[in-house]
Amino acid sequence: MYAIQSTVRRAPRLLNICQNQRRTILGTPPRVRIALAEKVVLGMVFWLGAMAYPLYVSCNINKWNNREFLKP
Numbered sequence: 001m002y003a004i005q006s007t008v009r010r011a012p013r014l015l016n017i018c019q020n021q022r023r024t025i026l027g028t029p030p031r032v033r034i035a036l037a038e039k040v041v042l043g044m045v046f047w048l049g050a051m052a053y054p055l056y057v058s059c060n061i062n063k064w065n066n067r068e069f070l071k072p
Helices: 002-020 036-065
Strands: none
Touching: none
16 A cells, blocks of 8 residues: 555656656767768678578578488
């Protein structure tokens, strides 16, 4: 019971703290320009990271299908 009362008493203070922490989004150009080469390299790293497993599977699917333990 006392925990609920203390929480209710603190609620206005907590709301004021949360209200002061609101931020706005700025619609301005970035401060630091990222080079095109860095963007390209990072894009290639992300693409290879996302496609590594599908590429590995597609390269080895014939080897897996020809194994003896899969045949009845």
